[in-house]
């Protein structure tokens with residue numbers, strides 16, 4: 001896939017690096033990608049609308065209140081006219097405006113009004129880049145799904161050395177290509193993922209459950225879909241939203257989760273990230289159990305649930321080529337995880353320490369160890385999304 005025939009809305013904000021936008025336009029045009037430029041007032045101090053227009057071969061927009069521009073193409077329409085919005089260079093000022101949701105000029109209005117993905121290439125003095133305000137703005141923008149490329153480290157126009165230089169145009173082009181024409185190594189593959197807790201009924205209003213949020217499993221399903229896989233996500237009750245581009249089967253109990261998994265087979269890869277309850281109540285009451293005065297608390301008889309991972313991993317010809325389990329442990333992490341891999345016939349185990357002090361269960365980050373037939377890899381502390389991306393990339397190396 002290429003970016004030929006795609007369209008980029010390029011916002012050029014103020015900064016000495018604005019001249020590099022010209023090179024970026026040349027590279028994009030060379031790939032057959034259309035470019036419409038928007039120049040901020042500060043950006044116009046560094047490059048002229050005429051040079052942007054000459055290279056993009058397209059009208060350059062500068063003014064929010066231009067009647068001519070509005071009659072040709074309203075600013076809302078302009079904000080949605082491209083496949084991707086790129087801000088290069090992105091000054092501290094425009095990043096702060098984006099974080100705050102300001103819309104006082106054309107560029108910030110377009111960024112607030114757009115429904116397209118946005119990529120920013122920051123460029124500023126290193127102290128401005130490292131300032132707590134910019135750091136907080138970047139964290140907020142990243143959490144909102146804004147894509148970032150750079151900045152690089154190096155000598156700056158102000159004779160300082162450090163992070164803040166605009167990434168070179170070829171690297172910005174590569175980031176644009178990754179967004180507009182992503183590699184899809186898992187195209188044509190089917191991935192099955194379980195996620196979240198299960199609820200085991202005691203009576204119609206009470207259940208046994210655990211603290212799983214579903215964040216890690218859902219992120220894995222989303223990452224596999226991003227790499228082109230057709231994904232079936234079997235999810236227990238969670239409050240995180242269904243990932244985009246994934247078929248989600250909502251279940252409550254372990255038995256329902258097993259049935260949904262078996263119905264989803266065959267699959268090329270199965271990732272069992274759900275925290276399945278180990279037991280269910282032998283005879284769940286059909287009506288609400290009442291507290292009768294003086295009566296003893298009810299005794300719950302528990303029965304083992306089916307092991308979904310082990311069942312699928314031992315399903316003979318229907319076994320997915322790659323079966324991956326999780327081992328959430330509070331003690332003897334590696335020994336327990338290795339034993340689990342053998343006992344459940346999994347190919348890989350993603351082991352993590354879920355002791356309360358780690359904050360992993362229900363949290364945003366994870367520290368995992370990937371156990372494969374070749375040994376153990378210790379991964380650094382990462383956002384659950386990043387763990388998911390790395391795992392999906394590893395899966396792609398096996399299934400491609």
Ligand code: CTP
Nearest residue numbers: 272273274276305306307308309325326327328
């Ligand atoms: N798993 C499953 N079905 C179950 C229990 C677990 O599919 N009924 C899967 C989980 O999704 C996970 C792996 O098995 O991928 C490990 O689950 P875990 O609960 O940590 O292990 P258990 O087998 O329950 O062992 P223990 O409770 O002794 O740690």
